[in-house]
Amino acid sequence: MGIPKILIVDDRPENLLTLEGLLEGFVVDLVRATSGEEALAHTLDHDFALILLDVQMPGMDGFEVAELMRGNRKTKHIPIIFVTASYKASEHIFKGYDSGAVDYLLKPLNSKVFRSKVGVFIELYQQKEALKDKTVEFDRKLVELEELQQQLEETNEQLLMLSTTDGLTGLLNRRRFDELLNEEWKRGSRTGRSLSLVLMDIDHFKAYNDTYGHQVGDDCLREVASTLMEIPLRVMDKTSRIGGEEFAVLLPETGRQGAMEVANRVRECVDRLQKPHHSSPTAGNVTISIGVASLVPALDDPARKLLELADIGLYRAKSLGRNRCCYHENEAVSAPKVAVDQT
Numbered sequence: 018m019g020i021p022k023i024l025i026v027d028d029r030p031e032n033l034l035t036l037e038g039l040l041e042g043f044v045v046d047l048v049r050a051t052s053g054e055e056a057l058a059h060t061l062d063h064d065f066a067l068i069l070l071d072v073q074m075p076g077m078d079g080f081e082v083a084e085l086m087r088g089n090r091k092t093k094h095i096p097i098i099f100v101t102a103s104y105k106a107s108e109h110i111f112k113g114y115d116s117g118a119v120d121y122l123l124k125p126l127n128s129k130v131f132r133s134k135v136g137v138f139i140e141l142y143q144q145k146e147a148l149k150d151k152t153v154e155f156d157r158k159l160v161e162l163e164e165l166q167q168q169l170e171e172t173n174e175q176l177l178m179l180s181t182t183d184g185l186t187g188l189l190n191r192r193r194f195d196e197l198l199n200e201e202w203k204r205g206s207r208t209g210r211s212l213s214l215v216l217m218d219i220d221h222f223k224a225y226n227d228t229y230g231h232q233v234g235d236d237c238l239r240e241v242a243s244t245l246m247e248i249p250l251r252v253m254d255k256t257s258r259i260g261g262e263e264f265a266v267l268l269p270e271t272g273r274q275g276a277m278e279v280a281n282r283v284r285e286c287v288d289r290l291q292k293p294h295h296s297s298p299t300a301g302n303v304t305i306s307i308g309v310a311s312l313v314p315a316l317d318d319p320a321r322k323l324l325e326l327a328d329i330g331l332y333r334a335k336s337l338g339r340n341r342c343c344y345h346e347n348e349a350v351s352a353p354k355v356a357v358d359q360t
């Protein structure tokens with residue numbers, strides 16, 4: 018905040034000297050004008066805390082200066098104290114206030130009254146400036162805060178993505194799969210619609226790692242994962258890597274037939290990669306075995322029931338020679354006990 022500036026205007030230099038003398042002791046910058054025109058020119062170049070304005074001046078008088086100042090956006094809020102030698106006080110006071118003056122003093126000036134009034138205006142100006150500074154500071158802080166908030170949101174998003182994604186393949190991880198399975202299980206129990214799970218395992222993957230090394234093994238996992246990602250699915254279908262060489266596709270609102278279609282397509286696509294696997298007793302290339310299960314979730318049952326059924330299907334696919342899909346029926350559903358009324 019700079020030193021407050023005061024404009025003193027009077028057509029007589031000796032009056033300007035009197036004003037200067039009365040202002041002694043105030044820490045202010047004084048700017049002088051001896052005519053209305055000069056005063057107006059100064060108001061455009063400076064930002065004044067107060068103007069002490071002589072009323073009686075040849076040419077443009079104090080009231081005209083004040084009126085012109087009120088018409089200008091830059092100068093309309095500058096406080097003015099009219100200084101006049103006229104004794105027609107009441108008439109002038111009204112004229113003065115009509116022009117927007119904020120105060121009125123009669124010559125000869127009473128030092129005590131004069132200094133007290135000027136002091137009030139300087140204080141008001143300083144308060145206004147301090148408030149302006151605070152507002153600027155506040156706006157800057159607000160911008161900073163918004164930037165920080167955005168950074169925080171981005172970091173949170175990244176963290177969330179990291180915590181739900183498998184680092185190697187970019188698929189969803191086991192943690193996210195478990196969450197999704199539970200969510201979809203609950204949703205299915207509400208809607209009464211089937212939830213299906215396609216559970217797959219790369220065949221003889223340990224032998225693959227032993228033959229080609231873990232680096233190539235990781236490449237193979239990534240390649241199978243990208244093959245899975247390329248299979249066209251709905252947004253609600255979720256593909257995850259849930260174990261070392263184990264993948265899963267969760268298919269909400271999907272029954273046996275739809276799930277088997279997805280499973281067969283996945284198996285074919287991986288087979289079609291013709292990725293060499295010389296130590297596989299199943300084929301000369303990388304293949305996968307798939308277990309499929311489909312259930313209308315019941316809230317009384319745990320969600321892992323679907324996983325257990327698909328796992329049984331997967332086990333069967335392996336024991337039948339791998340590189341195939343096996344659907345495992347939920348016995349409780351496929352063979353319902355019929356109660357017969359014996360009466």
Ligand SMILES: [Mg+2]
Pocket residue numbers: 027028029071072073074
């Ligand atoms: Mg005069």
